[in-house]
Amino acid sequence: MSTARRAALAAAGALAARAGLAATGPLAASPAGARWRRTNYARRPVTLLGGPVLAAAATGSAVLGAPAGYRAAAAVVGTVTGLVGGYDDVAGARPEQARDKGLAGHLAALREGRVSAGAVKVAGIGAAAAVAAVLTRRGNGVSSLVDGVLTTGLVAGTANLLNLLDLRPGRAAKVSVLLAAATAGGPAGGLAAGPLGAALGVLPDDLGERVMLGDCGAxxxxxxxxxRLAAAPGRGGRAAVLAVVTALTLASEKVSFTRVIDSTPGLRELDRLGRRPA
Structure with missing residues (x-):
């Protein structure tokens, strides 16, 4: 894919995001938008409607830029993860769901005979990732099975990791921009070009604490x-990336990402760049 084509996809993603934010502005201020309102870490009012906007802009532009064989997978993972993430954003805020946080909370809810919103999200993301693996399978036999496991793990794992980073204004969007920019080259780079633009499109409002990405967007x-990572040609490289994603996810159960970032020069400054003082 040419540089001009990737730039056009990024521009389309950014324009779609900006148009979506403008369109949802009246809804965010209306009574109908109350279910999407939250108070952020600094106790400032924000709306989670930035999440559906990002999900729609990133998915649409990713489908446009996806190479043959990946368009259906991009449509499935973007749409399904956005929908179940949005469901968790809304249903997970209900008082009866307050204790259903993390893996332990979801399991406790199941023992009580309830299905938490978070469990629905996890199941939906896992199913979407598995479907993507089937839609993009390579070869046959054991190698095809290994590739399927890698694709499922990378799609589900990266979706979860970006959500774990959505704890401060702009953090998840910045990581999305950096990851998308790093992977926008190559034959499958069109998968990342549109999401790169979409993340850049919502970043100013995210940093300005007008919107949050929430589970839906992240x-x-x-x-x-x-x-996009799963579309990389080298199986060893994909396995290494999945190992890193898995290690970071497991580490998040024991270590605060915010504490690590705040104590690490370079990461601290990047994380705070453009953000309002707390």
Missing amino acids: NAVGALLGL
Whole structure:
């Protein structure tokens, strides 16, 4: 794919995001938008409607730029992860879901005979990732099975990791921009070019604490970028990336990403770049 084509896809993603934010502005301020309103870490009011906007802009532009054989997979992972993430954003905020956080919370809910919104999200993301693996399978036999496991893990794992980073304004969007920019080259680079533009499009409002990405936006863009990683040619490289994603996810159970970032020069400054003082 030419540089001009990738630039056009990025521009399309950014324009779609900006148009979506403008269109949802009246909804965010209306009574109908109340279910999407939250108070962020600094106790400022924000709306989660930035998430559906990012999910739609990233998915549409990723499908446009996806190479043959990946368009259907991009549509599935972007749409499904966005929908189940949005469901968790809304349903997971209900008072009865307050204790259903993390793997332990979801399992406790199941023992009580309830299915938490987070469990629905996890199942939906896993199913979407598995479908993507089937739609993009390579070869036959054991090698095809290994590739399927790698694709499933990268799509689901990256979706979850981006969501884990959505704890401060602009953090998940910045990581999305950096990851998309790093993977926008090559034959499958069109998968990342549109999401790159879409993340840049929502970043000013995210940093300005007018919107949050929420599970809907972070999961969707993460899943699409995970699909881009899964499209890389080298199986060893894909396995190494999945190992890193898995290690970071496991580390998040024990270590605060925010604490690590705040104590690491370079990461701290990048994380705070453009953000309002707390």
